[in-house]
Every structure is written in C-alpha cells, then in structure tokens.
Amino acid sequence: MSELLTLDSLSAPLRVLRLLAADFGHLPAPTMNVSPIYPNRLELALHRDGLHGFEVWREALGIAPNAVDFSVQCDGRTGVLRTLTAHAGAELELVGYGDVCTPVPIGGAA
Template identity: 60%
Template sequence: MSKGLAFEDLAVPLRTLRLLAADFGCLPAPEVRLSTIYPNRVELALFGDLAEFEAWREALGAAPEDVNYRVQGGSRTQVLRTTVAYSGAELELIGYSDIPALAQAEATV
C-alpha cells in the first residue's frame, strides 16, 4: 500500500498534471484524483456532459473502441472509461452522465 511512500514518489503524476494543464488548458476542468495506492495513476473525471469526456478522449488520442461503457446507480447513470499512457503516467479518463431517456422520462412525471 502507501506505507513508506514519500511525496516525491508522486512526482510522475504531478508532472503529468502540469503537462496536462499546459497542453490542454482550454479543455473542461475535470475532477482530478491522485492516489498513494496507485502512485503512477492520474484519474480525470467529468460529470454531466459526455461531450466533455469526448473532447478529452480525442485530445489524449484514445481510440473510441478503447472506451468501456457501463451503467450504474440503478440504471440511472452511464459511465465511459478509458486509460491511456501520458507522460509516464497511467491516465484514467472517466465520464459520468444521466441516461438521457431516463432523465427525460423523470422530467415529465
């Protein structure tokens, strides 16, 4: 686990964040998560609009066929997930959105 991990051990994901900000600063700001359990991973999560996920996916060069789709939250939320290597780190991109048909049906009730 993270026992004995020093802050400098997060240098790779921190450098990756700096490069992402420089290279893709005009893209929508994601929620960013670093973990001492997976010290070489950067997680970027976007909520609500899957077009923001797609903008990041394209910018990072992740192929559409490498995106995993699933449903969670009692079939209320769709989740897109892909992983790419970027600047020496594993970059996990996640998009969460309401399922459109369900959201529309609830709005009419």
C-alpha cells in the same frame, strides 16, 4: 502497501497533470485525483460536462473510441465512460459521468 510513500513517489502523475494544464488548459475542467493507492496514476473525472466533456478530452489525448468502456451505474440513470491509457510516463484514467437517455432497468425489473 507496506512501504511509506512520499510526495516524490507521486511525481509521474503530477508531472502529467502539469503537462495537461499547459497543453489542454482550454478543455473542460475535470475533477483530478492523485493517490498513493495508485502512485503512478492520474485520474481525470468529468461530472458537470459528463459524457461530452469526456469525449472532448478523449479526442484531444488521441485515445481511440474502441479503448473506451461504457457501463451504467446501479441507479440505471447514470452512464459511465472509462479508459486507462499511458501518457507521458504515467497511467491516465479518464472517466465521464452523464445521464442515460432512457433509464436502464436494474435487477431484471421490467
């Protein structure tokens, strides 16, 4: 990005964070990220509560299950649920990390 961003440039995701804290303060606490790299995006990542925490947030936000992508990280043991949606004038990225019940072989190894 060639222009210098100010804190005010991040007002949309910060506003969404404030609204989520007021409306969903009872839900599992995610790791939150606001970055000038994606100035209109708030990322909520769930590590500790993992995939279950992701599902709780997904349902509370009214995100359809078919809007969620699933992948497995290169270790073959960590599943990742991810969705990107619009919420209150900003992009909201919701990510959940959790253990895969049966490790997935990587690189075709059997």
